[in-house]
Amino acid sequence: MAAEDPALLNLDPLQQLRAGRMPLRLAQLVVGLVIFGASIAIVLRSGLGMAPWDVLHVGLSHHLPLSIGSVSILVGMIVLLLWIPLRQWPGLGTVLNIFVVGTALDATLALLPESLDGWGWRVAALVGGVVLNGVAGAMYIGSQLGPGPRDGLMTSLSELTGRSVGVVRTVIEVTVLALGWLLGGPVGLGTLVYAFGVGPVVQVFLPRFTIRLTRPAA
Template identity: 35%
Template sequence: MKSVYIRAFSYIFGLMIVSFGVTLTILAGLGAGAWDALNVGLSHMTPFSVGNWVIFVGIILIIINSLLTKSKPVFVSLITILILGYFIDFWLLIVFPDTLVNGFFYQMATLLVGVVVLACGASMYMQAKFALIPIDGLMFALRDVLGVKIMVAKTISEVTALAAAFFVGGPIGIGTLIVTFAIGPLIQWFYPRFEKRLNWKAV
C-alpha cells in the first residue's frame, strides 16, 4: 500500500516540477522547447491559455498515436496532460503573471535552471510508470511504425513540432536548441538517482 502512495507522489509532484521547468524556459524569453513553443504560439493566436493548448495538443496526439499504432487511444494519458496543463497555467497566470526576465545573463540563468528542473521533474514522474505524456507516446509510436531508433523517432517528433511552432509564431531561439539537446542527457542522469531514492518496489 505504501508503494502506491510513493508512486502517486512521484507522479503528481513530478508533473508539478515539470510544469515549473517549462514555465521557466518560457519566461526566459530565449526560445522554449519545440512543443512548448508551439503551445505558446497557439496561445498568442487564440483566446486559450498555454495550459489549455497543452491539453488540446495532447488530445490530438493521443488520437494520432492511436492511429499510428492501430490501437485503442490511451485515454489515461488525459490525466497527465490535464495535470500538466493546469499546473503550467498556475505558474504562468497566477504565480508569474506578466513576468518578463530582462538581461541576457538572467535570461540564460533562468533558462538553464528551467531545463534542469524540467529534467528533474520528468525523471520523477516517470518513476510512477503510470501514464506517459502524449508527446512521449508519439516518440514510441514513431519508433514502432517507422522501425527506427528511439533518438531518430524523438528527432522526427521534435522537428515536426518545431516546424509547427515556427508556423504559428512560437518562441524559437537558442533556448530551443538548449532544451532539445540537453533534456535527454539530463533525464538520463537524474532517472537512476530518483529510481534509487524512490524504490517503491522495495517498500
C-alpha cells in the same frame, strides 16, 4: 523524452496499476508533473526560446482564444487520440500528464513577472528551467505509471515503422518546431539548450527517482 534505466519495466496500463507502491508512485507522479509544467513557464519567461512542443503551444496560443496551458492540454488530448489507430492504451500517468502539466504551466505563468530584466536573470531562468524540466521528467518516468502522450506517440510510431525512437523523435520534433515557429512561437538559444541539455539531466536523475517494482503475475 526517452531515457532508459534497468529498473524500468515495460508494463501495460493494468500492470502499472497492479505493480504496487501506489501512494508513493502517485505522489511522485503528480509532483513531477507539477514541476514539469512550472519549468516550462520558467523557460518561457526567459524569452530565449523553448522546447519544440512548447514552441508549438505558444504559437497556437497566439491564434486561439486559449491560454498556453489550455493549448497544451488540447494538443495533448489530440495526440492521445492518435494512439487509437496505433492500438495503444494510456496509463494513469498519461492522462494526468495532459491535465496537470497544462494547469501547472498556467498557474506558474500567473505568478511570474511578464518578462525578466537583464541577461543574467534570463539565462538563469533558462538553465534553471531546463534542469527542473529534466528532474521532473525523471520523476514522472520513474513513477512507472505510463508515458506522456507525446512520448507514447513517438515510441508507438517507432514500433510501427521499424525506425529507431531517435529518428522518429527527430522527425516529429523538427516538424512540430517548424510549425510552431511559423505560428509565432519562440525559437532561440533555449531551444538548443533544451535539445542538448534535458536528456543528460534526465539520465542523471532517473536512477534516483525510479521506483523499484516487481512485475505483477499474469
